[in-house]
Amino acid sequence: MPDSTFLDxxxxxxxxxxxxxxxxxxxxxxxxxxxxxxxxxxxxIGYLHRGVEKxxxxxxxxxxxxxxxxxxYVAAISNGLGYCLAVEKLLNVEAPPRAQAVRxxxxxxxxxxxxxxxxGTHALDIGAITPVFYCLREREEALKIFENYCGAxxxxxxxxxxxxxxxTYEGFxxxxxxxxDMFLPKVDExxxxxTNNRIWVGRLRNVGILNxxxxxxxxxxxxxxxAAGVKWDLRKAQPYSGYEKYEFDIPTRQNGDTYDxxxxxxxxxxxxxxxxxxxxxxxxxxxxxxxxxxxIKPAVGEAYVSIEAPKGELGxxxxxxxxxxxxxxxxxxxSFVNLQALDRMVRGGLMADVVAVIGTLDIVLGEVDx
Amino acid sequence: MRNLLKKIFLVDLFQGLxxxxxxxHPRNIYTEQYPAERPKVAERYRGAPRLNINPDNGETLCIAxxxxxxxxxxxxxxVGSERNEATxxxxxxxxxYDTSRCMFCGLCEDAxxxxxxxxxxxxxxxxxxxxxxxxxxxxxxxxPRPTQYKC
Numbered sequence: 450m451p452d453s454t455f456l457d458x459x460x461x462x463x464x465x466x467x468x469x470x471x472x473x474x475x476x477x478x479x480x481x482x483x484x485x486x487x488x489x490x491x492x493x494i495g496y497l498h499r500g501v502e503k504x505x506x507x508x509x510x511x512x513x514x515x516x517x518x519x520x521x522y523v524a525a526i527s528n529g530l531g532y533c534l535a536v537e538k539l540l541n542v543e544a545p546p547r548a549q550a551v552r553x554x555x556x557x558x559x560x561x562x563x564x565x566x567x568x569g570t571h572a573l574d575i576g577a578i579t580p581v582f583y584c585l586r587e588r589e590e591a592l593k594i595f596e597n598y599c600g601a602x603x604x605x606x607x608x609x610x611x612x613x614x615x616x617t618y619e620g621f622x623x624x625x626x627x628x629x630d631m632f633l634p635k636v637d638e639x640x641x642x643x644t645n646n647r648i649w650v651g652r653l654r655n656v657g658i659l660n661x662x663x664x665x666x667x668x669x670x671x672x673x674x675x676a677a678g679v680k681w682d683l684r685k686a687q688p689y690s691g692y693e694k695y696e697f698d699i700p701t702r703q704n705g706d707t708y709d710x711x712x713x714x715x716x717x718x719x720x721x722x723x724x725x726x727x728x729x730x731x732x733x734x735x736x737x738x739x740x741x742x743x744x745i746k747p748a749v750g751e752a753y754v755s756i757e758a759p760k761g762e763l764g765x766x767x768x769x770x771x772x773x774x775x776x777x778x779x780x781x782x783x784s785f786v787n788l789q790a791l792d793r794m795v796r797g798g799l800m801a802d803v804v805a806v807i808g809t810l811d812i813v814l815g816e817v818d819x
Numbered sequence: 820m821r822n823l824l825k826k827i828f829l830v831d832l833f834q835g836l837x838x839x840x841x842x843x844h845p846r847n848i849y850t851e852q853y854p855a856e857r858p859k860v861a862e863r864y865r866g867a868p869r870l871n872i873n874p875d876n877g878e879t880l881c882i883a884x885x886x887x888x889x890x891x892x893x894x895x896x897x898v899g900s901e902r903n904e905a906t907x908x909x910x911x912x913x914x915x916y917d918t919s920r921c922m923f924c925g926l927c928e929d930a931x932x933x934x935x936x937x938x939x940x941x942x943x944x945x946x947x948x949x950x951x952x953x954x955x956x957x958x959x960x961x962x963p964r965p966t967q968y969k970c
Binding site: 508511512513514515516519579583586593596597598599600601604606614615618638641642643645646647 | 826830831832834835837838839842849860861862863864865890891892922923924925926929938
């Protein structure tokens, strides 16, 4: 923080949030302003703290599964996958191939649903009101597939440790294919609305630049990292749940500004459709549940599994003391880590850009506070 | 030159407006008339709980095994049972289910060995009091009775 501000005028301290509509939840940002210029920020988090990691210690392994959905509630299925994979690693079992294929389809569908909500709300923050209606319309189709598959739309509890509980329903493959066919032209439509729009470009280009070195320093992952030109995707780097079988590209851009992050996420949605198409064409037959007992009792040990959630690297670190309850579960949420870069990205910029940067980081406060 | 003309004639803005214009047709309307027209939820929807009874004799299917209460992460199910000396079997006496704490994860439904406890397709769970959220055996056996609205 610089000692004196412009013309020695006293700096203005402004509280943004926790009930500001553009902070996407209950984030409070203390802005230190000199006129319109941001001299520094401080994030106050914890308004949505529920102590999820402590709750885990008082639940059995299977009972904790529904709670992880409530961290990143926009991408509940990805959270469930990460937790299930971590416990499966502890138990030394692997989900059967059929379960893995269905898991991939649902997580990619969830990636699209998450990115759609991001696009809609981000555009709304910038001032474009139309995309949010279209995005939520398409997201509804994805949520309908979740509802038909597991009976819930948002906090799905879709996967179980060791595989799946629910067999795919009649017409699942048809619906997923129909979604893929319907969705690709819609992405082009969003791009028609936004990509060349002068207000959109003006508000986003060269705003909140975070270059590759800074990204690595802060530990930022996901689309934010890829927009800075680093080709890092855990689905390729450490394939899990059979991702090595599918062909897809990692979209990257060079500038690391807000506009590039937008372009990366748009391309990611197209790649997700590509993965879903390959997966749905090759769902193997067979069991959907691995060899897991009714009572889950992993041997003493620890396991860390990280997956590529829509927002970045989502890690689950589980420690077992040999009982039916976790000794410790630690979550590495992508939003929490990505949020640390906020100060670097907005310092020296304009106050109106803070909204754009919070939007582009794609944070979910349920995950930041846990 | 071309870019300048594009800028002057607001090509980028009209491109976006054309997308909006394409959706002006009435067949693209996407509104559900909710209270009048009930949404059709999925077959597997996890909504209000119900304790199933045998339709032939009206007796409960529940065998009071307490597995649902053990499976519940929030410990919101309380099963009361009594040993019947004549048949030498455990019989269900009371069953309480606190829907205010329920997160509809479906673990109780999975745990039930006789498919007595079931999460139904009803989703209207609002009550006027906190106590109204705690459902006793009678309410659970009657099952949800969704309000019908006439329009």
